[in-house]
Amino acid sequence: MGLLSLLRKLKRSDKEVRILFLGLDNAGKTSILKRLADEDISEIRPTQGFNIKTVQKDGFKMNVWDIGGQKAIRPYWRNYFESTDILVYVIDSSDRIRIEETGIEFNTLLEENKLAGVPVLVFANKQDLPTALPASEIAFGLNLHAIRDRQWQIQACSAKNGDGIQEGMEWALKTNK
Amino acid sequence: MVYCKCCGCITCFRCFESDKKKSDGIVFLTIGINNTGKTTFLHRMMNDKVEEPTPTWGFTTETVKFKKRNITLYDVGGSPSIRGIWVNYYAETYGIIFFIDVSDEECITQSKEILETILKDEKLKDKPILIFANKVDKIEKFEYMETYNKLNIESLISQGITSVNKILLYPCSSLLINKERDPRIDSGLEWLITRVNDDRSYIENKVKNDTKKQNREFILEQEEKQKRVEEYKKLRAQQEVDQKQQEQLVSNTTNNEEIPLISKDKSKSRSVRSVKVYPEEILPSPE
Ligand SMILES: Nc1nc2c(ncn2[C@@H]2O[C@H](COP(=O)(O)OP(=O)(O)OP(=O)(O)O)[C@@H](O)[C@H]2O)c(=O)[nH]1
Ligand SMILES: Nc1nc2c(ncn2[C@@H]2O[C@H](COP(=O)(O)OP(=O)(O)OP(=O)(O)O)[C@@H](O)[C@H]2O)c(=O)[nH]1
Numbered sequence: 152m153g154l155l156s157l158l159r160k161l162k163r164s165d166k167e168v169r170i171l172f173l174g175l176d177n178a179g180k181t182s183i184l185k186r187l188a189d190e191d192i193s194e195i196r197p198t199q200g201f202n203i204k205t206v207q208k209d210g211f212k213m214n215v216w217d218i219g220g221q222k223a224i225r226p227y228w229r230n231y232f233e234s235t236d237i238l239v240y241v242i243d244s245s246d247r248i249r250i251e252e253t254g255i256e257f258n259t260l261l262e263e264n265k266l267a268g269v270p271v272l273v274f275a276n277k278q279d280l281p282t283a284l285p286a287s288e289i290a291f292g293l294n295l296h297a298i299r300d301r302q303w304q305i306q307a308c309s310a311k312n313g314d315g316i317q318e319g320m321e322w323a324l325k326t327n328k
Numbered sequence: 329m330v331y332c333k334c335c336g337c338i339t340c341f342r343c344f345e346s347d348k349k350k351s352d353g354i355v356f357l358t359i360g361i362n363n364t365g366k367t368t369f370l371h372r373m374m375n376d377k378v379e380e381p382t383p384t385w386g387f388t389t390e391t392v393k394f395k396k397r398n399i400t401l402y403d404v405g406g407s408p409s410i411r412g413i414w415v416n417y418y419a420e421t422y423g424i425i426f427f428i429d430v431s432d433e434e435c436i437t438q439s440k441e442i443l444e445t446i447l448k449d450e451k452l453k454d455k456p457i458l459i460f461a462n463k464v465d466k467i468e469k470f471e472y473m474e475t476y477n478k479l480n481i482e483s484l485i486s487q488g489i490t491s492v493n494k495i496l497l498y499p500c501s502s503l504l505i506n507k508e509r510d511p512r513i514d515s516g517l518e519w520l521i522t523r524v525n526d527d528r529s530y531i532e533n534k535v536k537n538d539t540k541k542q543n544r545e546f547i548l549e550q551e552e553k554q555k556r557v558e559e560y561k562k563l564r565a566q567q568e569v570d571q572k573q574q575e576q577l578v579s580n581t582t583n584n585e586e587i588p589l590i591s592k593d594k595s596k597s598r599s600v601r602s603v604k605v606y607p608e609e610i611l612p613s614p615e
């Protein structure tokens with residue numbers, strides 16, 4: 152894995168890419184980010200503010216912003232929308248009860264002017280758990296099938312064992328607005 | 329959600345109409361089993377050089393120029409567990425571009441059944457379908473009639489599921505040929521556009537009515553979800569209140585060191601962790 156190897160997938164034309172990670176609390180945003188950066192994921196605490204990872208090489212730059220998803224922090228999300236190239240929305244696929252809740256939250260994001268037309272990668276995380284919903288059911292829960300004004304991709308993944316994360320990020324970097 | 333882009337409401341379809349104008353009205357949906365070359369084809373239409381796209385697990389749309397026309401293409405994933413989303417795009421499409429991989433026998437067999445199922449969908453009734461027999465570069469010789477028969481096209485026509493002038497099997501390659509798009513792709517598309525134009529007013533009307541109906545369904549679905557979530561939230565709030573009362577009860581009746589019935593150590597539990605509201609300084613705006 153590693154963020155540097157991903158950076159090479161970046162198209163020549165865009166020198167800088169800004170990726171925004173959002174999703175409900177406990178979805179696994181920070182775990183995915185740490186997994187990407189080859190850092191230890193065993194001691195992760197709920198994010199009270201935000202994390203940012205920047206990688207730079209040969210004039211290319213990637214910024215990944217990971218914002219806390221707790222209810223009290225969600226109103227601050229909008230401070231981070233500006234000049235986002237890719238929105239990465241992370242879901243806890245094993246939390247059936249909250250799929251629709253996260254769907255409502257997600258659909259409000261899609262209405263934001265500053266995120267208009269921004270491609271969306273949905274990480275259907277925690278696929279290692281036996282109760283995880285398949286990607287297609289999550290697509291329905293999030294109302295992805297009603298989207299016409301932007302590209303979207305759903306990637307089943309697990310921050311725990313690393314499955315699917317590289318593939319998802321590759322799609323994100325190959326895709327432009 | 330299909331919220332309107334011009335005024336933000338959910339019942340007006342003006343922006344849908346204006347999007348249509350931008351693309352001369354024509355929308356084509358590309359479908360077919362995974363790995364048949366749909367996204368590679370989309371890149372040919374965008375005139376870029378991509379030949380190895382990532383497998384699609386979702387939806388991509390592009391409005392491209394083709395023979396002085398603007399055409400909107402919808403590309404969706406073809407893997408078995410994502411195919412369920414296809415039906416959500418039938419209403420808006422003027423015709424179908426169906427992909428098969430001619431170098432893969434299993435793919436042809438499976439495509440036969442899929443073809444019959446999709447053509448029976450009311451929303452695609454009497455709309456033209458172009459079947460691209462893709463990857464012909466991979467095989468020695470493309471046997472047209474053999475593939476035609478394997479797909480059971482004759483029987484689809486005789487059963488009235490489609491008609492002889494609404495379906496065309498056409499060979500092509502989505503890869504670059506001498507750095508250019510395969511001219512057979514253009515010929516196939518020309519056929520499809522001509523067929524649409526033959527029936528333009530019927531198709532336009534059908535698209536308009538079916539799309540309106542579908543948008544209403546999407547909105548209803550969303551409203552129902554919203555209701556369920558609100559009920560669930562209420563329930564959860566009530567449960568938290570109940571739990572607190574019980575804890576009170578427990579702590580009032582137990583002596584200090586006895587094992588409580590309900591653990592009071594909530595610091596490890598994520599669901600009930602206390603949430604402080606953080607001042608804005610801790611959450612600075614991005615640079
Ligand atoms: N089984 C399993 N657990 C995971 C996975 N990813 C994350 N977790 C666990 O889920 C919990 C939440 O992970 P975080 O990365 O903190 O989630 P977050 O989205 O950053 O949460 P907030 O910062 O509160 O918004 C942690 O206990 C993780 O260990 C996964 O793929 N599988
Ligand atoms: N030889 C040959 N390979 C092709 C052709 N078209 C596509 N391919 C290859 O087939 C593979 C799959 O192509 P995609 O365009 O991703 O297929 P898809 O139909 O979009 O697949 P899903 O997104 O999973 O539904 C890629 O490796 C392409 O390079 C072709 O005409 N000839």
Ligand SMILES: [Mg+2]
Nearest residue numbers: 180181197198
């Ligand atoms: Mg976090």
Ligand SMILES: [Mg+2]
Nearest residue numbers: 366367383384
């Ligand atoms: Mg594809």
